[in-house]
Amino acid sequence: MSKLKLKLAATGLNNTDNPGPGVPVIRSIRESGSFSMEVVGLAYETLEPGIYMPGVTDRTYMIPYPSDGVEALLERLEYIQSKEQVDVLIPNFDAELYTFMKSSERLEKMGIRTFLPTLAQFEERHKSNLPRFGEKYNVPVPKSRDILSYQDIEKLREDFEFPLMVKGKFYDAYLAYNEEQVRMHYNKITAKWGLPVIIQEFVRGTEVNVVALGDGTGQTVGAVPMRKQYITDKGKAWGGITLDDPAMMELTRHIISKTQWRGGMELELIKTTRNELYVIEINPRIPAWVYLAVGAGQNLPEALVKLALGMEVKPFKHYDVGKMFVRYSYDMIVDLPRFEQLSTLGEVEPEKSSKSI
């Protein structure tokens, strides 16, 4: 039987110490063997490692930052589409998702399919909206509040106990033991991500995570729970292990069913010593550690592509418990002309000696 042809576009090629999910997502879909595929990388920076890694992307195009607006992005994607005829696009950054969701109809008209959460789903799980989300769907969440100024910091003492978490809208989270530390983190976060800054009650316990995929009708296509075993100073998993935790699975299915979640999702949870679970974040995309789920038996990126193509996908029933991943860093040698081509023309040709990873 001949394989289905697929041209996939993906962002998040930044396989750095704060890795984007692009490379593991591409790797998972390539390794699924379901498609005869070509991959178009979409990059924001010329030094994103996935551009140069052999067997990851076949071509890469620079795209404008989300801050440049929807039109700039669509114009660029129209150009890319005129050359590539992309079938499915998987955006992998929180900060760009809004732009892609807003543009999904226009992308569809260009022939590019996505499988993303709806704008309502995206908005209501925002860190700022988490308390309302918890109330609406009966999900335990820590107390949290948006702060917009120094004056708000002074008022925190009335409702919060220290230490507390100070978080950026999209990324970054710091523990603060006093008001001075809140101010320090507030400045750092606003400079990078803008307002609001989110203050969250600090729940003591172990951080555990779930990668999951919802089909948009309330059904959980797959879900794999994991505990980070090795965490970098940026809080990213450098090693992790799959867990056998029915309560985490139940909570995931509950959230996907109640929200009718569409697309990839990462749940960040705290498990207290009394085994209570608190949802601290819901990331509306596949996480960078997704390849662990693939290794444990659930190729969620492949399933996501099939859903985007309107194919039938049967829910996964099993995953291996005790499967581990260990990340590593690796130096590549890159010839200057490839970097030059990307820097000057905004696109780079396939490397002839590419081998699949």
Place this chain on the structure above:
Amino acid sequence: MIMSLRKNIAVSDSGFVFDPSSGESYSLNPIGTEIVKLLQQGRSHEDIIRDLTGKYDVDDATLERYYYDFIGMLKQFNLLENGE
């Protein structure tokens, strides 16, 4: 009440213990492994202590002290549950 090893805890002959609920793993010495395997069979503390004092050159009081110290550690790591 008997405290037995939680059902889903995996113990290998090499003394490697894996808790699939927490993802934590532990390494035991041969005596630790022996005790945990006996607990896994649902044996009572008294029974295990009797077995070990008969098998090893140790007086009852010393063994009991070390045994319950070890059990305390297993409890602390949440590896035990109440049995029948």
